[in-house]
Amino acid sequence: MSGTYDLHSARWRKSSYSNGDNGACVEVADGFPGIVPVRDSKVQEGPVLIVSAGAWTAFIRGAAK
Numbered sequence: 001m002s003g004t005y006d007l008h009s010a011r012w013r014k015s016s017y018s019n020g021d022n023g024a025c026v027e028v029a030d031g032f033p034g035i036v037p038v039r040d041s042k043v044q045e046g047p048v049l050i051v052s053a054g055a056w057t058a059f060i061r062g063a064a065k
Contacts, residue, residue, distance in 0.1 A: 007037055007048060014041055028056075 010029035027044075029037040036056040038049045051059075 003050075005032065005035070005037065005050060010037060012039065012044075 007029065011031065012027040012029050014025050014027050025041045027039050027041045034053050036051050036053055038051060038056075040046055
């Protein structure tokens with residue numbers, strides 16, 4: 001996906017499956033219509049992957065199998 005997104009006010013959340021000791025996990029930000037920002041929880045100032053909401057849904061469904 002191309003474009004520039006202002007993520008300064010993003011509210012990031014970890015999966016409920018993440019362990020409680022700040023283990024290696026990804027975080028996603030909700031509230032961005034049509035896209036899902038994804039980042040590494042250990043590198044919060046690092047790069048952010050932007051995926052379409054449809055691609056994220058397909059990924060989650062596939063991972064749940």
